[in-house]
Amino acid sequence: MQTEKVEEEDDAPEEYVALCDFTASGSEQLSFITGDKLLVHNKSSADWWWAELQGVIGYVPASYLRLDGAEEGDDASLEDPWQDDEYFGSYGTLRLHLEMLSDRSRTETYRQVIVSNSASLRDKVVMDLGCGTGIISMFCAQLAKPSMVYAVEASSMAEHTRQLVKQNGCEEVVTVLQGRAEELELPEQVDILVSEWMGNCLLFEFMVESVLLARDRWLRDGGVMWPSSAALALVPCQADSYYTETMAFWERPYGLDFTPLQPLAQQEFFTKPKFSHLIDPEDCLCAPCDVICLNMYTVQVRDLEEMTGEFQFCVEKPGIFHGFTAWFTVQFESLEMGGATVELNTGPNSDPTHWKQTLFMLDRPIQVYAGDSIHGNIVLRRNPVWRRHMTVALHWTINSNTDDSQANISLHYTSIFI
């Protein structure tokens, strides 16, 4: 994830130029369009700044702005929009690989895919994109008989992966290639492109872009993508413990009244997603629905810029609507006609994974009742500057026929999460 740089507050406001459009959600945020010159008065956090545009003031997303007068070539914009040094640097150490390998649900699913397709994998050419320690490539070599597996890894882990491949007697079948998959040369097209590319909310890190570029360049016609499809699931939920920890806490800590801090707490804790949230199935206010679906054969990189999904939920039990929880599922189609599809589900009713789930808190909780309708849409907008990041915007309306004979109340909300 992008490292947070919180610069010192300056007295004189600085002029910044907007790199792209931004549509505010809620009265405290400020809309602008590409090229607008904003006066930044206060950099209250790394993600949101207090700025002014033609006399109107409000919060703006810092990553959409560049210091005015900073031309393309100057050092500020020299930073790599893919942050590759930091990204591949982090994958050059064991910490993240240990986390992924320790995730049994994730790793066993990929092994299950290889085992259940072992016969059809015979004499096939496979590419394992972003192979890390090479676990999937070695599953292929040990559990099936492909003619070749190209294990592609951009980080310095690749040299250790070569050693592991040799150590486990797979060097006949597995060739480790170090480099970015979309840049290196393979000696041949591949029959199967397998990769474990999914990030938080499915798309964070946007490694999926590399997978699509490699698909277009190296997957032969009729070749197979593993995963073959992916979906982002969403559900309205309670999150009482998180709400208590971050908001209710300020009511009476140690007998004192800290409620004046609650607006700050709302801005700090509820305007960005809570990754690694573990939602209890009981906290789901209804059944989840897939709001965004990717067909890995047809989705294009340009489609990733902005993805919108509609939803319509009917609340099944009374409770407090604190927010939405998101997670993903991926499906691996069989190489055999009519064979069973294998699925990895990272939701609350499946075995836990290292991704856990992602919680998006509302500005304020809402009492809901069975039969209430929560409908709207979710918009994943890729960051125009930092290419491994995106914003998530949730627009929704509640229609409630509460039993205390209130007329149909309709509340409209939008939240933007960096």
Ligand SMILES: N=C(N)NC/C=C/[C@H]1O[C@@H](n2cnc3c(N)ncnc32)[C@H](O)[C@@H]1O
């Ligand atoms: N976040 C999840 N789930 N998995 C991340 C998995 C990331 C692994 O794939 C490698 N990787 C990522 N992108 C590329 C690329 N374009 N070319 C070659 N190797 C790459 C990283 O260095 C990690 O070892």
